[in-house]
Amino acid sequence: MFGLGEETLTDTSVRDTWELTADQVRLGGTWDRVLDDALVEVHEGLGLPRGARLRAELHALLVYGPDQFFAPHQDSEKDDEMVATLVVSLPSVHTGGELVVSHGGETRTYRHADRHAIGFTAFYADCVHEVRPVRSGRRVTLTFNLLVTRDSEETETDPDDELARLVGEHFATPVTRGWSDKPMPAPDRLVVLLDHQYSERGLAAGRLKGRDVEWVSRLRAAAAQAGCLSALALGEIRQTWSAYEDDRSWRYRYDDDEDDEEYDDEESSSYDVGELIEDEISLGWWKRAGVGSGERIGLGVDESEVCAVTPTASLKPYQSEYEGYMGNYGNTLDRWYRRAAIVLWPTARDFIARAEADLPNAIAELDARLNGGEDLHQARADARELVGLLGACGTGLLAPLLSVSYALDDADLASDLLARLGGEELSADHAAALAAVAARYGHSWTRRLIESWFPAGGYRHGRSEWVSDALPGLASALLQVGAISVVRLVSRRIWTGLSVSVAAALTAGPRSRAASLASLVGPAEALFRAAEAELVEEFAASLAASGDGVLDLELPLARRLGDDAPSSLIDDAARRLESLLVAAPRPADDWSIAWSGCGCDLCQTLESFLADAHATELDWPLRTDRRQHVHQRIDSAELPVTHHTMRKGRPYTLRLVKQPDLHEREAAQRRQAAADLAWLRGE
Numbered sequence: 001m002f003g004l005g006e007e008t009l010t011d012t013s014v015r016d017t018w019e020l021t022a023d024q025v026r027l028g029g030t031w032d033r034v035l036d037d038a039l040v041e042v043h044e045g046l047g048l049p050r051g052a053r054l055r056a057e058l059h060a061l062l063v064y065g066p067d068q069f070f071a072p073h074q075d076s077e078k079d080d081e082m083v084a085t086l087v088v089s090l091p092s093v094h095t096g097g098e099l100v101v102s103h104g105g106e107t108r109t110y111r112h113a114d115r116h117a118i119g120f121t122a123f124y125a126d127c128v129h130e131v132r133p134v135r136s137g138r139r140v141t142l143t144f145n146l147l148v149t150r151d152s153e154e155t156e157t158d159p160d161d162e163l164a165r166l167v168g169e170h171f172a173t174p175v176t177r178g179w180s181d182k183p184m185p186a187p188d189r190l191v192v193l194l195d196h197q198y199s200e201r202g203l204a205a206g207r208l209k210g211r212d213v214e215w216v217s218r219l220r221a222a223a224a225q226a227g228c229l230s231a232l233a234l235g236e237i238r239q240t241w242s243a244y245e246d247d248r249s250w251r252y253r254y255d256d257d258e259d260d261e262e263y264d265d266e267e268s269s270s271y272d273v274g275e276l277i278e279d280e281i282s283l284g285w286w287k288r289a290g291v292g293s294g295e296r297i298g299l300g301v302d303e304s305e306v307c308a309v310t311p312t313a314s315l316k317p318y319q320s321e322y323e324g325y326m327g328n329y330g331n332t333l334d335r336w337y338r339r340a341a342i343v344l345w346p347t348a349r350d351f352i353a354r355a356e357a358d359l360p361n362a363i364a365e366l367d368a369r370l371n372g373g374e375d376l377h378q379a380r381a382d383a384r385e386l387v388g389l390l391g392a393c394g395t396g397l398l399a400p401l402l403s404v405s406y407a408l409d410d411a412d413l414a415s416d417l418l419a420r421l422g423g424e425e426l427s428a429d430h431a432a433a434l435a436a437v438a439a440r441y442g443h444s445w446t447r448r449l450i451e452s453w454f455p456a457g458g459y460r461h462g463r464s465e466w467v468s469d470a471l472p473g474l475a476s477a478l479l480q481v482g483a484i485s486v487v488r489l490v491s492r493r494i495w496t497g498l499s500v501s502v503a504a505a506l507t508a509g510p511r512s513r514a515a516s517l518a519s520l521v522g523p524a525e526a527l528f529r530a531a532e533a534e535l536v537e538e539f540a541a542s543l544a545a546s547g548d549g550v551l552d553l554e555l556p557l558a559r560r561l562g563d564d565a566p567s568s569l570i571d572d573a574a575r576r577l578e579s580l581l582v583a584a585p586r587p588a589d590d591w592s593i594a595w596s597g598c599g600c601d602l603c604q605t606l607e608s609f610l611a612d613a614h615a616t617e618l619d620w621p622l623r624t625d626r627r628q629h630v631h632q633r634i635d636s637a638e639l640p641v642t643h644h645t646m647r648k649g650r651p652y653t654l655r656l657v658k659q660p661d662l663h664e665r666e667a668a669q670r671r672q673a674a675a676d677l678a679w680l681r682g683e
C-alpha cells in the first residue's frame, strides 16, 4: 500500500515491503527513554525552533526481504503538525536496502546493517527518499511521523533575537571536554566559517558572496545585540584523517601512473579515509569591524569556538599528504584548506581576545595606554590576562614588557609578567628599563627575577653564547645608569650556572674534561670582564678550590684575559703547574697508574692492576655484564689502558694492556707544564 493524494493504493512496483501497522506493534521496556534522547538530537539536527515541541508517532513496522524496496517518494503530511519522518532501523543483518534521502540537489545514503544496535534517521517529509532493494537478509524498520506543536506559552521568537540569544549563550557557557572534567572557562570567541573564498582585499572591502552575505549581516546584528565585536578573517585548516591504503591502488599506480609528480596526489591513488583525528584551525589575518585596515594575526582557534554550516570536509583541500606507516595513528591523510570566517568576541573581553590573536600589539597598546596616563585599575586587569599568554611568546617583547611592568606599579604582577621570559633576551638596550624596574621593586624582587631568568643547573642551550656576546655590553650599560647591584646579581647568577658546569666537567676523563672546559672559556672570560673586581676574586677563589683538572680552564682563561687576568687566577694556575713539576719524573720501570673506581670488587681488581708498578698486562676471565662494567670504567676515565676481549673459553677473557707510550706522554705533559709556567711568570 502507498499513499497517493487522499487515497491509499497498493502497487508493488512502487513499493514492496511487509508491513505491520501501528496498532499491531507494541514498544515497551526503556523504549520511551531511548526515543526521547534521540528526539533531542533530532530536534537540533532538524534545526527546529527552541519553543517547538517535537513528538514521534509510530506509523508502521516494515520488513524488507530480498528484492523488496521502496521507490523514491515524499511522505504525505496527513497531519497538519507533521513535519518530518523518523526511520528507526532495528538490529538485523542485511545487504542492500540503503535509505537514500535527497533535497536541493544533495543526496545522502544511510546504511544500517548492525546486528547489535538501532539506528535513527530523520528527514523533513518533503525530502524525496527511497529504500534500495535489499539483496540479502532482512531490513527491519519502525517508521514514525514527527509532529511539531508550539508551546502555547511561547510566543513566536524573532530569528534575529534568537541568534543574538544563542551568541550570548555561547559566551556564557563553559567549555566541556569529553576526555576531561577539569573546569574550563567559557569560550573567548565564536568563529563561524563562511562558504566562499576571498582575498584579503575582497574581505577588507566587505565584498561578500552568496549565502555569506546574509550570514555576516545577521551575525553582525546579533553581535551588536549581544554586546560583541566582530572581524572578518582568513584562516587555514588542517584536518588529519586516519586512512587505509586500498591494496589495489598500488597496482594501479604502477600500471597507470607514468607521471611521478602525480604519484602522491590524492586523486591518483586510493585510500579509504577513516575518521577525523584532528581538526586544527588557525587564523592568520583579520579585518576588525570599524578598524581601518586588515591586520596580520596568529590565532589558533579551539574546536569549541568554531562552527560552520558547510563542513570543511565537503570542500576541496588545496593540499593533501598521505603518510603511510608513520605517526601515532598508523596511516594518516592530512588535508589543508583555506577558509574565511566571521569572528565574534564579547566587548568586555576585547583586550584578551585581541591579545591572543596578536600579543606584541596588545603589549604595545597596553604600554601606550599606561604612558598616556590610563587608569591603573583597568591596565592591571588587562595585564593579568596577558600573563597566561606569555609562556610561548617569542623575542622582542622584553622591552615593552619592562616598560609596562614598571608603569603598573605592582610588584607581583610585574614579576609574573617578566619571569616568563628568558634572560637570554636581555641586551644592553634593556639596561635602563631593567634598572628602573629593579629600583622600583627592590633588591630581593630583582634577585628572584634574575634567578628565574637564568635557572641554575648548568648551561642551557644558548646561554654560553649569550654570556659571551651580550653580558659584557649589558653590564657596562647597567653601570652607566648606576645599576651596579643589578650587574652584581646577574654576574653571581651566571657564575652559579657556570660553576655547575665546571664541576660536571671535572668528573670526566682528561680528554672530555678538556673539551667541556674549553667550551666554558669564552663565557668565563666575558663574566670575568663584566663583573666587578671583588666578585672576580670570589670566582677565582672558587676555581682555586676545585680539583687539578680545572687547570684546563684556568690556563686558557688567563691567556684570554691577558693583562686583565686577576693575580689570584695566575697564582693558582702556577701553583698547580709547579706541584706537577716538582714530582719526580716517572722512572722507566714504573707503570703504575693512579685511579680509584666505584669500590666494587671489579674496580678493586682493576685499581690494584693499575697501581702495580710492574704489571703491564692482565688476562681476566669475566662474564659479559662484568666485562661491560670494566669497559665502561676504563672508557669514562680515559685510562691509558687498552681492553680487548679474547673470545675463547667460558667466560671470555678480558685482556688489559697499559699503553706503551705512558712514559713519553707524561714527559710531554711535563714539558708543556714547564712552558705554561714560564708563560705565566712572564718569562
Ligand SMILES: O=C(O)CCC(=O)C(=O)O
Pocket: 062, 070, 075, 087, 099, 129, 131, 141, 143
Ligand atoms: O523503511 C524506510 O526506511 C522508509 C519507509 C518510508 O519511506 C515510508 O514508510 O514512507
Ligand SMILES: [Fe+2]
Pocket: 073, 074, 075, 085, 129
Ligand atoms: Fe517514506
